[in-house]
Amino acid sequence: MKPTTLDAIRMHRADADAIVAAGELVDMRFVAGNVLSLRAAKLFCLLVQEAGIAIADQVQHRLPFSVLNETFHKSRDELVEAIAELQSTVVSVRLVSRKGRAFTKSGPILSDVEREADDLDDAEVRFEFSPTLRRVIADSTHWTAVSRRAVLAFESKYSLRLYLYLSLRARLRKTAEDMDIDALREMLGLSGGTLSRWQDMRRFALDPAVAEINHLAGFHAAYGPLKRGRRVVGVRLSWSLKGRDELVEAQKELDRPRVGRTARRDELVETIAQTRQRIAESLASAPPLDRLRPDYLGRNEPDQKLPRPQGEPDA
Known part of the structure; x- marks a missing residue:
């Protein structure tokens, strides 16, 4: 039972x-x-x-x-x-x-x-x-x-909301879930016109949340946009449990002072982005394949500090 x-x-x-x-x-x-x-x-x-x-x-x-x-x-x-x-x-x-x-x-x-x-x-x-x-x-x-x-330790309310949501699913057999934009906004707690554009929601809510989760949690998180034509209508959330070494590193980060955490996380994200770039270059130079379906790891590329968009509330 x-x-x-x-x-x-x-x-x-x-x-x-x-x-x-x-x-x-x-x-x-x-x-x-x-x-x-x-x-x-x-x-x-x-x-x-x-x-x-x-x-x-x-x-x-x-x-x-x-x-x-x-x-x-x-x-x-x-x-x-x-x-x-x-x-x-x-x-x-x-x-x-x-x-x-x-x-x-x-x-x-x-x-x-x-x-x-x-x-x-x-x-x-x-x-x-x-x-x-x-x-x-x-x-x-x-x-x-x-x-x-x-x-x-989370510094964004979107990180905490996504962390709790994915924690319920991290140990399930399935490792991905499709969610339309309205359901995603509801889950993240985005109301009214807050981050109404996809670019703003991705940059100021999803990307920071995924980066923090991958840095501090016991599982990996990622997402990929679902499109209808050129319009983003939803996302595919995905997750996977971390290995032992990754869990140890996450615990070490939680033991470290908060000061400097953002810089350490940005370095981690940059390393992941560089790895993706090397993979992309390798695929570009490889012989053509009839069908190629690389796993989507999410859009965690490092961004420059940007001004808060209109309608973005304090964390």
Whole structure:
């Protein structure tokens, strides 16, 4: 019998680096375009881990601000803002009833929050997960265990969204999935006119996300555009587990200071791009083949620093 999400939380409770995320929450969508900031999304993951097996219970969880500050190194006001964001953001989750009927359940992430006075050294925040979140966790049999260190290391909210999405699929037999543009935007949390052009979405969301995942995660990620004529109508997402040496290198990078990480990642991406160029040159000089279908490794070529396009929100 497949373990439930609550079973998985019990199994991983001794692993400080493991955050068990219900698949339904990974696939949740935001109502009215209220997409979580990177800071709030990371905080949500940490609160899920802190709650542990009690996450599905109607109980009040307590967490000192000092514990949050050790993780985020943010002011108390900034942490309060992130908590308020979790309370005010409404999400929509697709579920199936016990009778097998599909339905959608909507609600905030946190339903009740209490905050002690700021002048107390041991001030804490007390919170409850909403009935929507508790119901999802209680009924969930679809889950993934993600790395807490990787979650905290990501510098783009698109990286975190794509990382969680692919983590659910990384150990499946299939290694690719086609997704139309609208579904891709929804998964990444792109709303309205944000990064509406394909070139901007590729350059400012997909490419950085794939680069960060390949640098820090336990699996490789890639994508290729799907076209109808000259118009990009979707992408083919692909993934594969890393080998032992690559896993060790990813762990070493997570152990290193954040300072200099972007430069190290750019060097890695440049190395991959140079390898592709050598392969392309080799293929160009080789005898013609009747049929050639090289694997598409994604478009991770290094880009110069570009100005943020109009409509691009802060991470």
